[in-house]
Amino acid sequence: MSDSRQPGVSDAQLERPELESHLAATWRTPGGLWGVLSTVDHKIIGRRYIVTAFVFLALGGVLALLMRLQLAGSERRVLSADWYNQVFTMHGANMMFLFAVPVMEAMAIYLVPLMVGTRNIAFPRLNAFSYWLYLAGGIMLWTAFALNMAPDVGWFAYVPLSGPQFGAGKRADIWAQMITFTEIAALAVAIEIVVTVLKQRAPGMTLQRIPLFVWSMLVTAFLVILAMPTIMIASTCLILDRLVGTHFFNPSEGGDVLLWQHLFWFFGHPEVYIIFLPAVGMVSSLVATFAGRPVFGYLAMVLALISTGVLAFGLWVHHMFVVGLPRVGESFFTISSMSIAIPAGVQIFCWLATLWDGRLRFRVPLLFVIAFIITFVMGGLTGVMVASVPLDTQVHDTYFVVAHFHYVLIGGAVFPLIGAIYYWFPKMSGRLMSERIGRWVVGLLFVGFNLTFFPMHVLGLLGMPRRIYTYSPEMHWDALNLFSSVSATILAAGFLLFFIDVIRSLRRGPQAPENPWGASTLEWATTSPPPGYNFPRVPVVGSAQPLWDEPESLAVACGLRVDRRELLITSVVSAQPQAREASPRNSIWPFFAALASTLMLIASIFTPWAMVWGSVPVLITLIGWFWPKGDPEDEG
Amino acid sequence: MANRTLPLTLPIALLCSGCTGWQSVLDPHAIQASRLEQLIWLFVAVCGVVWVTVTVVLVMALLRRKTPYSHTDTRMTRIVRAAVIATVVIITGLAIVSFYATRGLSSSDATALEIRVRGYQWWWEVTYLDARADQVFITANEIHVPVGRTVSLQLAAADVIHSFWVPNLTGKQDLIPGRDNTLSFTPREIGVYRGQCAEFCGLQHAHMALLVVVESAGAFEHWRQGQLAPAATPRGGEQETGKHLFESKACASCHNIQGGTASGTVGPDLTHVASRRYIASGLLETNRGSIAAWVADPQTLKPGNNMPRVALDASELNALSAYLAALQ
Numbered sequence: 030m031s032d033s034r035q036p037g038v039s040d041a042q043l044e045r046p047e048l049e050s051h052l053a054a055t056w057r058t059p060g061g062l063w064g065v066l067s068t069v070d071h072k073i074i075g076r077r078y079i080v081t082a083f084v085f086l087a088l089g090g091v092l093a094l095l096m097r098l099q100l101a102g103s104e105r106r107v108l109s110a111d112w113y114n115q116v117f118t119m120h121g122a123n124m125m126f127l128f129a130v131p132v133m134e135a136m137a138i139y140l141v142p143l144m145v146g147t148r149n150i151a152f153p154r155l156n157a158f159s160y161w162l163y164l165a166g167g168i169m170l171w172t173a174f175a176l177n178m179a180p181d182v183g184w185f186a187y188v189p190l191s192g193p194q195f196g197a198g199k200r201a202d203i204w205a206q207m208i209t210f211t212e213i214a215a216l217a218v219a220i221e222i223v224v225t226v227l228k229q230r231a232p233g234m235t236l237q238r239i240p241l242f243v244w245s246m247l248v249t250a251f252l253v254i255l256a257m258p259t260i261m262i263a264s265t266c267l268i269l270d271r272l273v274g275t276h277f278f279n280p281s282e283g284g285d286v287l288l289w290q291h292l293f294w295f296f297g298h299p300e301v302y303i304i305f306l307p308a309v310g311m312v313s314s315l316v317a318t319f320a321g322r323p324v325f326g327y328l329a330m331v332l333a334l335i336s337t338g339v340l341a342f343g344l345w346v347h348h349m350f351v352v353g354l355p356r357v358g359e360s361f362f363t364i365s366s367m368s369i370a371i372p373a374g375v376q377i378f379c380w381l382a383t384l385w386d387g388r389l390r391f392r393v394p395l396l397f398v399i400a401f402i403i404t405f406v407m408g409g410l411t412g413v414m415v416a417s418v419p420l421d422t423q424v425h426d427t428y429f430v431v432a433h434f435h436y437v438l439i440g441g442a443v444f445p446l447i448g449a450i451y452y453w454f455p456k457m458s459g460r461l462m463s464e465r466i467g468r469w470v471v472g473l474l475f476v477g478f479n480l481t482f483f484p485m486h487v488l489g490l491l492g493m494p495r496r497i498y499t500y501s502p503e504m505h506w507d508a509l510n511l512f513s514s515v516s517a518t519i520l521a522a523g524f525l526l527f528f529i530d531v532i533r534s535l536r537r538g539p540q541a542p543e544n545p546w547g548a549s550t551l552e553w554a555t556t557s558p559p560p561g562y563n564f565p566r567v568p569v570v571g572s573a574q575p576l577w578d579e580p581e582s583l584a585v586a587c588g589l590r591v592d593r594r595e596l597l598i599t600s601v602v603s604a605q606p607q608a609r610e611a612s613p614r615n616s617i618w619p620f621f622a623a624l625a626s627t628l629m630l631i632a633s634i635f636t637p638w639a640m641v642w643g644s645v646p647v648l649i650t651l652i653g654w655f656w657p658k659g660d661p662e663d664e665g
Numbered sequence: 666m667a668n669r670t671l672p673l674t675l676p677i678a679l680l681c682s683g684c685t686g687w688q689s690v691l692d693p694h695a696i697q698a699s700r701l702e703q704l705i706w707l708f709v710a711v712c713g714v715v716w717v718t719v720t721v722v723l724v725m726a727l728l729r730r731k732t733p734y735s736h737t738d739t740r741m742t743r744i745v746r747a748a749v750i751a752t753v754v755i756i757t758g759l760a761i762v763s764f765y766a767t768r769g770l771s772s773s774d775a776t777a778l779e780i781r782v783r784g785y786q787w788w789w790e791v792t793y794l795d796a797r798a799d800q801v802f803i804t805a806n807e808i809h810v811p812v813g814r815t816v817s818l819q820l821a822a823a824d825v826i827h828s829f830w831v832p833n834l835t836g837k838q839d840l841i842p843g844r845d846n847t848l849s850f851t852p853r854e855i856g857v858y859r860g861q862c863a864e865f866c867g868l869q870h871a872h873m874a875l876l877v878v879v880e881s882a883g884a885f886e887h888w889r890q891g892q893l894a895p896a897a898t899p900r901g902g903e904q905e906t907g908k909h910l911f912e913s914k915a916c917a918s919c920h921n922i923q924g925g926t927a928s929g930t931v932g933p934d935l936t937h938v939a940s941r942r943y944i945a946s947g948l949l950e951t952n953r954g955s956i957a958a959w960v961a962d963p964q965t966l967k968p969g970n971n972m973p974r975v976a977l978d979a980s981e982l983n984a985l986s987a988y989l990a991a992l993q
Contacts, residue, residue: 110868110968183865189842190825190867195786280843286826287841325741351828351863352839353846356767363763367756374752377719378745385726386741399727406719410712413756417763419770420708422836423690423701426828426863490705492688492832494863497871501947504688 040566041587049565051591056148056561058615067617069153070561074160075139076457079450081160082132085123085167087528092120094521097481101514103502113498114181115200119174121184122204125300126211127167129442133307134218134253136449137246139457141222143552143559144240146231146568148596149612151224152217154619154654159217161623166210169631173203180204183496185297186267188278188289193271202271202634205264209630212257219253222246229596230604231551232586233570238604240550240573241317241324244331245310248338252299252306255342260296263289273637287352294345302341304438306334308445309376312398315448316380318548319395320387323574326379333372333379340369350421359418366416373409377402392546393467397448400475404440408433411486426496429489435482444474447527454534455541459558462534470527477520484509484516549574554583567597570604593660611660618654625650688859690832694879696851697770697835704766711755770835777817777849778810784820784827784840786866787873787970788933788946793889794819802892803921805933807941809878811885812855820846825867831860831877839864852879861947868969874947888940895924896936896992906981907988915975916985922992932972939992945970957986 040048058068068074095116099107108116142150150156173179180200182191191201226247230239239247266277267289276282278289317324324330346354346362380402389395411433415421424430447470455461488509493500500506544553553576555564566585572578586606589595594612599605629643686692693699779794791804810816820829822840830837835850862873880888899905908925911917917927923936938944941951945967949955961982963972977985 419766
C-alpha cells in the first residue's frame with residue numbers, strides 16, 4: 030500500500046506518537062457551537078442520535094403511562110376522547126418513527142464503522158444532515174402535540190379517517206410530514222451503512238468474516254431502502270389528497286381506501302423487521318462475548334437474516350385479514366407469515382446452542398439476552414397465532430394484538446437494545462455502567478413488562494378492542510386493566526433506573542479499558558472512547574474473531590495519508606484494498622441544508638407553493654455543500 | 666381497596682369472565698365462534714408446548730456445568746437441524762388446520778336471513794332485507810335474529826372504515842367505504858350478545874356498540890311484526906306535544922319516525938326506539954330519563970357525535986322524552 034510518489038504525509042513514515050498527533054489534528058472536531066453544528070464524526074452523530082432517540086423513548090413512555098392511567102378503570106376521565114386519540118397516535122408514531130427505527134440506525138452509525146475497522150462512515154455529511162432532519166421532524170411532531178394539534182388518526186393513519194373529509198385541521202398533515210422527515214433521515218443512514226459495509230471493510234474482512242451485527246445492519250439497511258419509499262409515496266398521496274384535492278383514496282372519485290392499507294403495510298410489516306433484525310445482531314454480539322465462543326452456525330444465522338429480510342416483504346396482508354380480500358390470497362399470506370417463524374427459529378436455536386456450549390459469564394448484557402429469549406419467543410408464537418386468518422378474525426384489533434406486538438417489540442427489540450447499551454456504553458463513553466443497578470434494571474423491566482402486557486392477551490379474548498378511550502363497567506375489564514396499569518409502574522421504574530444509571534455512570538462510572546468484556550470484534554481494538562480517527566492504523570483481519578484469534582497484536586495496514594482525511598476502500602466480497610478515498614471534512618452546510626429542508630417541508634403543510642419557493646434555499650445550501658474542493662477524490 | 670383485593674379477585678375474574686362474557690371470544694354461542702374457539706385453544710396448546718420447551722432448554726443451557734467446546738459442532742448441528750425440521754412440521758400443521766377452519770366458516774345458505782349493516786360515525790344502521798318491499802324495515806344498533814337460522818350480513822360503511830365484531834357469534838369483518846363485505850353466522854343459543862366497532866373510526870370509536878338478540882323463532886317473528894308496524898300513536902297530551910315538538914324542531918331533519926312527518930335519514934331511525942335496549946350505540950340503557958338526558962346534552966355524554974344540542978325548556982324536554990319513551 031505504501032507509495033512513495035504520493036504527496037503529503039503517509040502514516041507509514043511516522044512513529045506512533047507522531048502519527049496519532051497528526052491524525053488527531055486531521056480528524057478533529059473543533060470545540061464550541063461551530064464544532065457541534067459542523068461535525069461529521071460518525072461517533073459524535075451516532076451518540077447524538079442515540080441520546081435523542083432515548084429522549085423520545087422516555088416521552089413516548091410518559092404517553093403510555095397516561096393511557097394506562099385512563100384505562101385503569103372503566104369510564105375514567107383522565108383524558109378526553111380527543112386527547113386520548115392524540116396520545117395513542119403520538120405514542121405509536123413516536124415509538125415507531127422517532128425511537129425504534131432511529132435508535133437501531135443510530136447504534137449502527139456508531140458501531141458499524143468501528144466494527145468494520147474504518148475511520149468514518151460513508152457519506153458523513155449526509156449522516157450529519159440525516160440527524161438534523163430527524164431532530165427537526167421529532168420537534169415538529171412534539172410541538173404540534175404541545176399545541177393540541179397532534180395527529181389523532183392512529184400511527185397507521187387509515188383513510189378516509191385521515192383524508193380531507195374526516196381529518197379536520199392540520200393534524201393528519203403533521204403526521205404525513207413527520208413521515209417525510211424521518212424517512213429521509215432513515216433512507217440516508219441506510220445508504221451510508223450499505224456503502225460502509227460493502228466498501229470500507231478492513232482488509233481481510235471477507236464476507237464470511239463480517240460480524241453478525243454488521244450483517245444484520247446490512248440486511249436492515251436494504252429493508253429500509255426497499256420499504257421506506259412505499260410509505261413516502263403513500264404519505265405524499267395523502268398530503269396531495271388533503272392539500273391540492275387529488276383523489277387517490279376517495280372511492281367516490283375512483284380512488285381506493287384499501288390502496289392506502291396495502292401501501293402502508295407493504296412498508297409497515299418490513300418496519301417490524303427493520304426494528305427487530307438489528308436487535309438480532311445485538312443479541313448475537315452479546316451471546317458470543319458472554320458465552321466466550323463464536324455464535325454457533327454463522328452461515329445459518331446470516332442466511333436466516335437474509336431470508337427474514339426477503340420474507341418481510343411477502344406478508345403485509347396479514348394486517349388486512351378482515352378487510353374482505355379473496356380467500357386464496359389470504360391463505361398465501363398465512364403461509365408466508367407463518368414461515369417467517371422458520372428463520373426466527375433458526376436464530377433462537379443457534380443462540381441456545383451457543384449458550385449450551387459456551388462458558389457463560391452472567392453479566393448484565395447476558396441477563397438481557399435471557400429476558401429477550403423468554404419474552405420474544407412468546408411474542409413470536411402469538412405471531413404465529415395472528416398469522417392464521419380465521420384466528421385473526423377474532424383477535425385482530427384487540428388487546429391480544431397489543432400484547433403480541435409489545436412482546437415482539439419490547440421483548441424482541443428493546444431488551445436487546447438496553448443490553449446492548451450496557452455492553453457498548455464503555456466503548457461510547459469510556460466508562461462502565463453499574464453491574465448492581467443493571468441487575469435491578471433487568472429484573473424490573475422483565476417482571477414489569479410481563480405483568481403489564483400478559484393480561485392484555487386475556488383482555489383481547491374477553492372482547493376488548495384497541496384504541497378505545499374508555500369502556501363500560503358492564504364489560505368486566507376493570508380488574509385486568511387495573512392490574513396492567515399498576516404493573517406498568519414497575520416497568521416505568523425499570524426504565525427510570527436505567528436512565529439514572531446512564532447519567533450516574535457518565536459522571537462516576539469506573540474508567541473502561543479498551544476491551545472490558547474480552548470481546549472479539551474490532552470496535553474493542555481501539556481506546557474507549559475511540560479517537561476521532563478510530564484506529565491509528567487500519568487493522569487487517571485474518572479471521573471472524575480477530576481479537577480472539579490474534580490476541581497479542583492485530584496486523585495493520587499502512588499507506589494512508591495523515592494530513593488529510595483518507596479511508597481505505599476495499600472490494601465487496603474479499604475486502605482486498607482497492608483505493609484510498611478522501612473522506613469529507615467537517616461542514617456547516619448539512620446543518621443549513623437540513624434547516625432549509627425543514628422550513629420547506631413544514632410550510633408545505635399549509636401551502637403547496639412552499640415546495641416551489643422553499644426549494645430555492647435548499648438549492649443554495651446544497652451548492653455550498655457540494656462546492657468542489659480541488660482535491661483528488663480518491664487514488665487507486 | 667381495589668388494589669389490595671386484586672390478587673384474590675384476578676383469578677376469579679378471569680374464570681368468571683371467561684365463561685360468561687357477553688362480548689367474549691371464549692364464550693361462543695354460534696357455530697362459527699365455537700369453531701374459532703377450538704382453533705384458538707389448539708394454537709394456545711401447541712404454542713404453549715413450544716414456549717415451555719424453549720424455556721426449559723434455555724434454563725438447562727444456563728445451569729449446565731460445562732467445559733467449553735465439549736460438544737462437537739456436528740452433534741449440535743444435528744440437534745439444531747432437528748429443531749428446525751420440527752418448526753417446519755408444526756408451522757405446516759397449523760397452516761393446514763387454519764385452511765380447514767376457514768373453509769368451515771364460509772357457508773352459503775339460501776334460507777339465510779339477509780340483513781344489511783351500515784356503519785356510521787358512531788352507530789350502526791340495520792336494514793332487514795326482503796324481496797317484498799313492504800317487508801323491509803330499518804332499525805339501529807340492535808339486531809334480532811332467530812336461533813338456529815343462518816344470518817347473512819351485508820356490510821357497508823357510510824363514512825369511514827368500521828369493523829363489525831360480535832365475538833360470541835363470529836370473527837370480525839370490516840365495513841369499508843366503496844366496498845361490500847359479507848359475514849355470516851349461525852347462532853345456537855338464545856341470548857343477548859354485545860359487539861363493538863373494532864376498527865378505529867374517530868373520536869367516539871369507544872362508543873360504537875351494538876347488540877345481537879338471539880331469540881326463538883316465535884319471539885323473533887313477533888318482534889319483526891312490531892318493527893314493521895308504524896310508530897305507536899301518542900297517548901295523552903304530553904306525548905302529543907312531544908310528537909309535535911319532534912316534528913317541528915330540528916329532530917325531524919335527521920331522524921325518521923314511521924307514521925309521522927319526521928323522515929330524516931342522517932341519524933338512526935327512531936320509529937321503535939324504545940323497543941331497543943340501549944340508546945346512543947350502547948351508551949345508555951333506554952328509559953325516559955336517559956332519553957331526556959341524551960336529548961338535553963348529547964355532546965357531554967358522547968363528545969363529538971353528530972347530534973347537536975337542541976334548545977328545549979324543561980316542559981318541552983319532558984314532553985319529548987315522554988313521546989320517545991313510548992315508541993315501543
